[in-house]
Structure formats: structure tokens, C-alpha cells
Amino acid sequence: MDVLRIRGGVPLSGVVSASGSKNAALPIMASCLLAHGRTQLERVPDLVDVHTLRQLLTDIGCHIESHQDGVLSIEVAEESSSEAEYELVRKMRASVCVLGPLLAKRGFARVSLPGGCQIGHRPIDLHLQGLSALGADIEIRNGSVVASATQLRGARVTMSGAFGSSVTGTCNVMSAATLARGTTVIDAAAQEPEVVALAEFLNAMGAKIEGAGTETIEIQGVEALEGTTFTIIPDRIEAATLLIAGAITRGSLTVNELCLAHLEAVLELLSDIGVCVETSGNDAVRVEAGKNSFRPLRVSAVPYPGVPTDVQAQLMAFLSTIRGQSSIRDQVFPDRFIHCAELNRMGASIQQFGNRAVIRGVDRLQGAHVMASDLRASAALVLAGLVAQGETVVRRIYHLDRGYEALERKLRCVGADIERMDAADCLNPPQTELRYTA
Ligand SMILES: CC(=O)N[C@H]1[C@@H](OP(=O)(O)OP(=O)(O)OC[C@H]2O[C@@H](n3ccc(=O)[nH]c3=O)[C@H](O)[C@@H]2O)O[C@H](CO)[C@@H](O)[C@@H]1O
Numbered sequence: 001m002d003v004l005r006i007r008g009g010v011p012l013s014g015v016v017s018a019s020g021s022k023n024a025a026l027p028i029m030a031s032c033l034l035a036h037g038r039t040q041l042e043r044v045p046d047l048v049d050v051h052t053l054r055q056l057l058t059d060i061g062c063h064i065e066s067h068q069d070g071v072l073s074i075e076v077a078e079e080s081s082s083e084a085e086y087e088l089v090r091k092m093r094a095s096v097c098v099l100g101p102l103l104a105k106r107g108f109a110r111v112s113l114p115g116g117c118q119i120g121h122r123p124i125d126l127h128l129q130g131l132s133a134l135g136a137d138i139e140i141r142n143g144s145v146v147a148s149a150t151q152l153r154g155a156r157v158t159m160s161g162a163f164g165s166s167v168t169g170t171c172n173v174m175s176a177a178t179l180a181r182g183t184t185v186i187d188a189a190a191q192e193p194e195v196v197a198l199a200e201f202l203n204a205m206g207a208k209i210e211g212a213g214t215e216t217i218e219i220q221g222v223e224a225l226e227g228t229t230f231t232i233i234p235d236r237i238e239a240a241t242l243l244i245a246g247a248i249t250r251g252s253l254t255v256n257e258l259c260l261a262h263l264e265a266v267l268e269l270l271s272d273i274g275v276c277v278e279t280s281g282n283d284a285v286r287v288e289a290g291k292n293s294f295r296p297l298r299v300s301a302v303p304y305p306g307v308p309t310d311v312q313a314q315l316m317a318f319l320s321t322i323r324g325q326s327s328i329r330d331q332v333f334p335d336r337f338i339h340c341a342e343l344n345r346m347g348a349s350i351q352q353f354g355n356r357a358v359i360r361g362v363d364r365l366q367g368a369h370v371m372a373s374d375l376r377a378s379a380a381l382v383l384a385g386l387v388a389q390g391e392t393v394v395r396r397i398y399h400l401d402r403g404y405e406a407l408e409r410k411l412r413c414v415g416a417d418i419e420r421m422d423a424a425d426c427l428n429p430p431q432t433e434l435r436y437t438a
């Protein structure tokens, strides 16, 4: 099993590019099931979740070819199987996004209940209520959702749950509604850029969707959708992770090929902390953190356009290195705090109180052997390792590989001392000495 070994303390400097967005690419790939003819997707990130979904789509009849530079062509070759098996679905949350398209196009879907990151309770009741409202018969049988419908009908549905709107729930219902008879209105729709990207993609295939990016989405059903060509939006979570890598190492780092508009809350937060943030056009940001003194602060992770829950762990790593007391509340996934204990192993001082973590900044983190528990927790541990004194070994990086394209290569290009190696070659915990600030 691979691990990442990081020797911390190098301020990152230079230029690095954001990849295409995982969370936009996955529902878009799933929605290719709705179309006749071939779709060409550009800027698809090369990461494990994309490979997993590719396998799943192949199993249910898609013909998929990879071309150079992240170009993927997807065409439905046959429709005899509409069953997404546990072995693949358990590996990632977004596999549930095939449910709506299969139901709308083939009238039947059997999809294992999804896996994904262990970041707390992750029901799919809003997906199922939405699809039922469109006329589907749905039951849970032996760990799978079994859904059928001869013809979906437009309806008014809500995506409002106890912790906000569901992102993949909105994607599922919106894509199913494209082929429903009549008009569907989704109230309390998720407003994330990935939902907007999916709506734009579906419209490019011939759907009639309005209002994506607001809390009300209206979809007029059409008879059929046709393949198209579409470019995946930049990954705002990866971009934020890279910017925090620049800041936490007190470096000077430019991230380009990102979408500035999608990162406003994160950039404002970095500025509030005291990081010098310079933007250039709509697609590049430089963080300069060498000589600044930073301020602790209170952050709440909330739905878009606020600070994303998917950046919460990475921010926590950064705040751990800033003197004074900060706090982070996660209002989307109130239990998403497994990384606290691992950051504390590196000398951080973090205490969890319900959906809030209180962080007392320390002068220095120390290298340690740590274990990744989920995708963004892995990223947080890598960031902590980049600034820690001595050597950090991050284990279980298969979580990281699910959602980051070539992260260690990108970090190495801007100066990080980071390498992937076999766990067996990295057995001895590093010798470090812990020094806390009072
Ligand atoms: C593949 C993908 O795009 N994953 C993202 C997506 O996950 P995902 O779409 O799974 O997350 P949701 O937006 O559905 O979840 C948001 C909140 O709603 C709750 N909920 C969700 C569905 C439901 O049917 N009932 C319900 O109560 C969840 O438990 C959570 O508290 O959005 C999350 C929130 O921005 C991100 O962290 C994930 O990276």
C-alpha cells in the first residue's frame, strides 16, 4: 500500500494549475446515460473516482474511450443492464448519480446504496423523495435502491434537508426530470457550481433547464437528449487546497486555470487571516504568505456560496499553525472532524465540541506517522506535513487518490519535498520533539 512521505518546512513557490472538477465531472459522466450518440467531455480529471465511475458506466452498457489531455468520449452502446453493483458503488458517493438518469432513460434502476467519504450520516432520502414525486416506484431491497417508472411526470419537489440542500440529490432529480413528461420545479435546490455545470451540460444535450445556481430550478421535460461536447469546470476544492498549501508553508504560490467566482468565500477568508491574495483575470490567484503575521478567526462551513465543507479540514490544518484561538463549525456535515485527532498527533491543539472545533494555534507542527480517514482529511494531513518540522508519513492515501489529480507531482513542482512510496519502506516513525506554545 502506498504512503506519502513529506519532509516539511519548504515554502512553496511558483505556479501550479487546477485540474477539472471531480464533483462536476462525476454527475456529468453519469448523465451521459440519458443521451443518444456520443458525448465528448474535456478536462476530465485523472483520478480514482473517475476511473470507478468509468468502470460502472461500462458495466451498464457505455462505450468509453480516453483520449489525450483529459478527453473522454462516452456513448451508450446497449441498455440491457441497469444494475450498479455494491463493489463499485461502495467506493464513492457520486455513483448514486446514475440512479436518476437510468430511471429516466431505461425505466428501471437497481443501484446499491452509495459509499463515499466517512464524514458522518449521509442519507439519500431527498433523492428518493424527489424521484418518487416524479412518479417512480422505489424500494430498498438487500442494500440496493430498486426504482422503476414507465414514464416520469414533472412535479414540484424540494431538496431541503436538515443540513441544507442536497447537491447530488439536486443533480439526480434534475437529470431525471429532463426526460419527464411536463414541468418539474425543484425548490430549495443546491446552488453549488457543480449543479450549474450539470445543468449547462444537460442543456447542451437539448434539455430545458432554467434557474440552476438559484434556489429554484425549473425543468421542462423533452423527448430526447443528444450527445454533445462539454468542458468540465475547474476544481474549486483542489484550487483551494493548493492555495492553502502556499499559505501554510508561508510561500508565494500562484494557482491558475481556476474559476475565481467559485472561490470568493475562500479567498475572503484567506485575506481575513492575513494572507496577501492577488487575483489576475478570472482564472488565477497568487497567495503571498512569507512575511505576514496571521490572525486566528471563526469559520463556518456552509453550502455555496459560503466556505465549503470540503475545505474545512485543510483550513483547520492552516489555522493550527496560527497563534491564538480559532474555531470552525461544520454546518453541512456536523461530524466531519476525524482529522482533528490526526492533526493533534502532529502537535496541533484542537478540541471538538459537537459540530465545532476549537483550534489553539501552535508555533510548529511536528512530523509524525498519520492515517488518512477520508479525502479532505488526507489533504489536510498533507498540508500539515508540508509545514511540519521533520518527516511526516501519511497512510491510507487511497482516500486522497479518489479525488486529487497528481497532487504530489503538483506540489513537488512548486518545491515540496514529497514522495509516494511503499508503506513497507517507511516503517520507522520519525523522531521528533513536541513543542507547544503556552
Ligand atoms: C460527489 C459530490 O459531489 N460530493 C459532494 C456532495 O456530497 P453529497 O451530495 O453527498 O452531499 P449532500 O449535499 O447531499 O449533503 C448535504 C447535507 O444534506 C444531508 N442529506 C443529503 C442527502 C439526503 O438525501 N438527505 C440529507 O439529509 C447530508 O447528510 C448532509 O448533511 O456535496 C457535499 C456538500 O457540499 C460535499 O461535501 C461532497 O464533496
Ligand SMILES: C=C(OP(=O)(O)O)C(=O)O
Binding pocket: 023, 092, 093, 094, 115, 116, 117, 119, 310, 375, 376, 403
Ligand atoms: C466528500 C467528498 O466526496 P464524496 O461525496 O464522493 O464522498 C469530497 O469530495 O470531499
